[in-house]
Amino acid sequence: MIVFLLVLGMCLVTMIPRILPVFIVDRVQFPNWVTSWLKGVPYAALGALIFPGILTVEKGNISVGLIGGIVAIILSLFRLHIIFVVFGSIGTVLIMKLYFI
Amino acid sequence: MSTLLQQTKSTPEKMNRSKEMKEGFLAAIPLIIGYLPVAFTFGLIAKQSEIDILNTLSFSALVYAGASQFMGLSMYIAGVSLVQIYIATLILNFRNFVMSLSFNNQFKSLPFWHKIYLSITLTDENFAVTTLGNKTKSGSQSSIYLITLHTIAYATWILGTLLGVVFSTLIPEVIGESMGISLYAMFIGLLTPAIRSNWRACIIVFVSMLLNFSFSKLLSQGWSLILASVIASLLAIVLMKGEDKK
Numbered sequence A: 001m002i003v004f005l006l007v008l009g010m011c012l013v014t015m016i017p018r019i020l021p022v023f024i025v026d027r028v029q030f031p032n033w034v035t036s037w038l039k040g041v042p043y044a045a046l047g048a049l050i051f052p053g054i055l056t057v058e059k060g061n062i063s064v065g066l067i068g069g070i071v072a073i074i075l076s077l078f079r080l081h082i083i084f085v086v087f088g089s090i091g092t093v094l095i096m097k098l099y100f101i
Numbered sequence B: 001m002s003t004l005l006q007q008t009k010s011t012p013e014k015m016n017r018s019k020e021m022k023e024g025f026l027a028a029i030p031l032i033i034g035y036l037p038v039a040f041t042f043g044l045i046a047k048q049s050e051i052d053i054l055n056t057l058s059f060s061a062l063v064y065a066g067a068s069q070f071m072g073l074s075m076y077i078a079g080v081s082l083v084q085i086y087i088a089t090l091i092l093n094f095r096n097f098v099m100s101l102s103f104n105n106q107f108k109s110l111p112f113w114h115k116i117y118l119s120i121t122l123t124d125e126n127f128a129v130t131t132l133g134n135k136t137k138s139g140s141q142s143s144i145y146l147i148t149l150h151t152i153a154y155a156t157w158i159l160g161t162l163l164g165v166v167f168s169t170l171i172p173e174v175i176g177e178s179m180g181i182s183l184y185a186m187f188i189g190l191l192t193p194a195i196r197s198n199w200r201a202c203i204i205v206f207v208s209m210l211l212n213f214s215f216s217k218l219l220s221q222g223w224s225l226i227l228a229s230v231i232a233s234l235l236a237i238v239l240m241k242g243e244d245k246k
Helices: A002-027 A032-050 A062-077 A082-100 B002-048 B053-063 B066-077 B082-093 B095-106 B112-120 B124-132 B143-166 B173-195 B199-218 B221-239 B241-245
Strands: none
Touching (some): A002 B053, A002 B095, A002 B112, A032 B095, A032 B173, A032 B221, A062 A082, A082 B173, B002 B053, B002 B143, B002 B173, B053 B066, B053 B143, B082 B221, B095 B112, B173 B199, B199 B221, B221 B241
């Protein structure tokens, strides 16, 4: 029962912030600067989500995440499809874990 | 006669529809690869923590937030009070408020209930795909495309959790651990093509990384993510002023 309360409460605190903007954007006409700001959000959010989180992929060894990330950057610079970027990066980490750590 | 007319009218629409669904499905493939092992791990940990299967599945279905679920579960096991867990979750997940604002601003013209559904199922990952993914494709702004993408991601998350509970010893540990980088690799794979020819966006990305790195030394992960995203995206006001009409 207490687990269900945990789930229910966590549901509310994660869902309300996601839904509120539907009503805000519908009712409020944003000035231009807010629109520009919101256009920057994807880049800023993704930047923050990648770094420094990627360094914690392997506990206590930041080089695994760092090299896995660099491989992902190189692969995506070659304009490879994102699936190859993901698998290339997973493979790199796997090889590092099997042979170097 | 009228049915015939309807048929000829609806055929190209139907074709368009299945094309948009197909594009939504293709866009979801990296999400499937990224989500399955993470959700699997969640199911596995929940099982080890002796949470019953129904609660574990409701966790993934109702909360639907990767990092928050792991944090909430570990706090619960550590005996932290529910209110404290709620507050920590709110802070960790509040970045989705900013993302949802940006998302809803971009897709303003979609029908109300579509926006409600898409916002409920909004995650870091599908936000990345919809806002940074390939926009040149015809259907990438349509409801059908977006709903397909979000639904597949959501279903994958729940299915992965179920698989984790049921087959807790299926994936060899070293492979499971190596997949920890998959979501990061997906973020990089989406971000790199979006910023390689856009130095303004590039600046925002690196400032945000730097800010998050500095803040994470002083603040909790949740606050650090929110502040870094909000402050770095403010740069767009100065940098992207002239780009509005593009």
